[in-house]
Amino acid sequence: MGMLEAILLTIATAATPLLIAAMGELVVERSGVLNLGVEGMMVMGAVTGFVVAYSTGSPWLGMIAAVLMGAAFSLLFGFLTLTLVTNQVATGLALTLLGLGLSGMMGRSFVGLPGVKMSAIYIPGLSDLPLVGKLVFGQDPIFYISIALVIGVSYFLFRTRAGLTLRSVGDSHKSAHALGIKVIAIRYAAVTFGGACAGLAGAYLSLVYVPQWVENMTAGRGWIALALVVFASWRPWRVLAGAYLFGAVTIGQLHAQALGLGIPSQLLSALPYLATILVLVLISRNRRLTMMNTPASLGQPFVPDR
Amino acid sequence: MKKLLFALAATGAMLVAGAASAQDKTKACWIYIGPTGDFGWSYQHDQGRKQVEAELGDKVETVFLESVPESADAERALENLSRSGCKIIFTTSFGYMDPTNKVAGRFPDVKFEHATGYKRDHPNVSTYNSKFHEGRYVQGVIAAKMSKAGVAGYIASFPIPEVVMGINAFVLGAQSVNPDFKVKVVWANTWFDPGKEADAAKALIDQGVDIITQHTDSTAAIQVAAERGIKAFGQASDMIAFAKDTQLTSIIDNWGPYYVKRVKAVVDGNWEQSDVWGGMAEGHVVMAPYTNMPDDVKALAEATEAKIKGGFEPFTGPIKKQDGSDWLKDGEVAEDGVLLGLNFYVAGVDDKLPQ
Numbered sequence: 001m002g003m004l005e006a007i008l009l010t011i012a013t014a015a016t017p018l019l020i021a022a023m024g025e026l027v028v029e030r031s032g033v034l035n036l037g038v039e040g041m042m043v044m045g046a047v048t049g050f051v052v053a054y055s056t057g058s059p060w061l062g063m064i065a066a067v068l069m070g071a072a073f074s075l076l077f078g079f080l081t082l083t084l085v086t087n088q089v090a091t092g093l094a095l096t097l098l099g100l101g102l103s104g105m106m107g108r109s110f111v112g113l114p115g116v117k118m119s120a121i122y123i124p125g126l127s128d129l130p131l132v133g134k135l136v137f138g139q140d141p142i143f144y145i146s147i148a149l150v151i152g153v154s155y156f157l158f159r160t161r162a163g164l165t166l167r168s169v170g171d172s173h174k175s176a177h178a179l180g181i182k183v184i185a186i187r188y189a190a191v192t193f194g195g196a197c198a199g200l201a202g203a204y205l206s207l208v209y210v211p212q213w214v215e216n217m218t219a220g221r222g223w224i225a226l227a228l229v230v231f232a233s234w235r236p237w238r239v240l241a242g243a244y245l246f247g248a249v250t251i252g253q254l255h256a257q258a259l260g261l262g263i264p265s266q267l268l269s270a271l272p273y274l275a276t277i278l279v280l281v282l283i284s285r286n287r288r289l290t291m292m293n294t295p296a297s298l299g300q301p302f303v304p305d306r
Numbered sequence: 307m308k309k310l311l312f313a314l315a316a317t318g319a320m321l322v323a324g325a326a327s328a329q330d331k332t333k334a335c336w337i338y339i340g341p342t343g344d345f346g347w348s349y350q351h352d353q354g355r356k357q358v359e360a361e362l363g364d365k366v367e368t369v370f371l372e373s374v375p376e377s378a379d380a381e382r383a384l385e386n387l388s389r390s391g392c393k394i395i396f397t398t399s400f401g402y403m404d405p406t407n408k409v410a411g412r413f414p415d416v417k418f419e420h421a422t423g424y425k426r427d428h429p430n431v432s433t434y435n436s437k438f439h440e441g442r443y444v445q446g447v448i449a450a451k452m453s454k455a456g457v458a459g460y461i462a463s464f465p466i467p468e469v470v471m472g473i474n475a476f477v478l479g480a481q482s483v484n485p486d487f488k489v490k491v492v493w494a495n496t497w498f499d500p501g502k503e504a505d506a507a508k509a510l511i512d513q514g515v516d517i518i519t520q521h522t523d524s525t526a527a528i529q530v531a532a533e534r535g536i537k538a539f540g541q542a543s544d545m546i547a548f549a550k551d552t553q554l555t556s557i558i559d560n561w562g563p564y565y566v567k568r569v570k571a572v573v574d575g576n577w578e579q580s581d582v583w584g585g586m587a588e589g590h591v592v593m594a595p596y597t598n599m600p601d602d603v604k605a606l607a608e609a610t611e612a613k614i615k616g617g618f619e620p621f622t623g624p625i626k627k628q629d630g631s632d633w634l635k636d637g638e639v640a641e642d643g644v645l646l647g648l649n650f651y652v653a654g655v656d657d658k659l660p661q
Contacts, residue, residue, distance in 0.1 A: 010508045010512075014501065104343055111343040111349070112345045112349075113547065114529075114547050114549075205501060209501050210524070210529060210530075212526070214343060214500060214524055215340075215343040217524075219502070221501070251505055251509060254492055254509035254510075255512070255513065257509075258492050258513045259513065260490065260656045260658065265465075265660045266660060269494075
């Protein structure tokens with residue numbers, strides 16, 4: 001395995017959890033709901049995935065359980081903000097706090113146990129091709145799911161009627177409601193999808209990235225995913241670009257350090273954030289397009305008038 | 307957010323504290339910087355607390371607060387613990403130094419024990435720390451014997467003296483075997499982010515190191531080393547379960563004996579202020595079993611450990627600084643004060659120290 005290939009593989013691993021969580025949150029926000037609980041849902045997914053995979057020996061069951069847990073956890077948020085119309089920002093933050101605490105409790109007896117790692121796929125012949133072999137045909141299954149997710153979400157939002165409906169709910173829930181669209185039901189569906197994605201992203205951490213469980217192991221990745229969605233102005237392919245750029249600069253700076261180039265490491269550590277924000281702001285500098293893509297009802301509570 | 311968490315934690319602790327007072331048990335208390343489930347720093351302190359419970363049994367009652375930020379929250383936590391009847395409080399992070407001394411002034415009857423600090427403003431404050439660098443020196447010796455590439459990768463957290471001391475001791479140990487041995491350093495700028503630690507390990511391995519060691523808290527790096535088929539060292543606790551064919555040894559933070567001794571002193575009424583910097587000889591630093599190495603390397607590692615236990619200080623001259631200037635003359639031993647404020651590399655480190 002050449003060094004370039006190894007680096008590219010590492011970047012893909014670093015970007016995948018961000019991409020999956022951000023893709024879920026993108027759909028949630030496109031429907032007009034701001035869920036700041038991504039970190040909490042992710043960490044719940046991480047602990048659930050680990051516990052189930054460890055207990056059953058099957059990383060696939062772990063992944064599925066994590067998806068279900070993420071979805072269930074997000075329904076709590078949905079019930080509070082959509083049915084009881086609580087403040088979305090406060091509820092989302094509470095969800096993150098709850099998730100961090102609850103996951104710590106659930107995983108208490110699993111700290112310090114070696115996990116079950118989901119292995120990479122292997123296609124005889126193709127996976128052994130030079131340079132692109134492992135990169136295109138030899139990664140873990142979740143990597144392919146993450147790419148499919150981008151294609152799927154992009155197609156759904158901009159090429160299907162259901163996607164259009166979802167976007168209309170996010171842009172003006174009053175108009176959508178007047179047209180007879182079930183605003184609350186659609187938002188529930190979007191929130192659940194977001195939770196499922198966050199759960200999967202979390203399980204990616206505890207089953208592929210580093211097969212282990214430790215409290216708070218998401219280490220802020222949920223927040224980065226949230227920021228990616230906003231800086232990518234709610235466009236799926238830009239989220240993909242942002243996630244990979246963030247991954248690339250993160251890995252690049254580690255290599256720069258290992259090479260001993262003498263650049264201050266504090267600056268290098270800040271670089272992924274700076275570079276990603278800069279690039280995404282630059283590609284989103286068309287004001288009119290950005291305005292068009294911003295869900296106008298984002299974060300606003302909706303109470304149907306009878 | 308942290309404040310809210312802390313308020314909840316403090317309330318919980320107060321309830322625990324209130325439930326079991328007015329007995330003749332001695333109450334010993336701890337505050338931790340991280341969760342006890344970190345399998346690293348805080349986890350090991352909590353193991354020490356459990357040892358106190360196990361050894362002193364019903365003579366003591368223990369209470370702990372976890373994830374207490376190094377801010378005004380720490381002061382409030384200490385104040386609450388002091389009021390709730392703690393007779394001795396262990397504050398287990400460097401940043402608790404000033405809060406510890408402040409609160410100690412207000413509660414002269416409570417004994418305070420601050421880990422890794424140096425301020426003892428009141429007679430009821432002691433400080434304690436461990437010479438982890440002794441373990442790093444042994445690791446360096448092993449690394450130089452085991453490495454074919456002659457270069458090891460070191461994942462570091464923050465450029466504080468404690469960490470710099472570890473890197474230097476590792477290099478000195480390695481150079482005692484192979485004078486040309488090099489160390490590549492990557493700063494993760496975090497104590498705890500398994501994903502980033504794994505990435506750092508991958509980057510170092512991709513650049514040709516064939517031994518990984520770390521001064522960050524998770525098991526991620528050693529797992530990556532296992533995957534890539536190279537050898538590595540554990541950190542803070544025995545990580546052999548994560549990498550049974552990979553871990554050479556691990557430095558184990560063994561706080562238990564010290565905690566038992568100090569709490570017992572309070573029970574017996576003969577606690578005295580002290581400043582303890584214990585190493586292998588005192589049992590503060592324990593090496594996990596030497597595994598995955600040939601017998602001659604194991605023998606050398608054991609001999610090195612015995613030498614250190616016998617009083618050898620890894621920072622004994624001649625030692626040159628990274629820039630080639632002389633630091634310690636032949637046979638000269640570095641003073642504790644200099645080591646605890648160490649802010650430069652010795653020769654052989656392939657990195658520029660962030661200032």
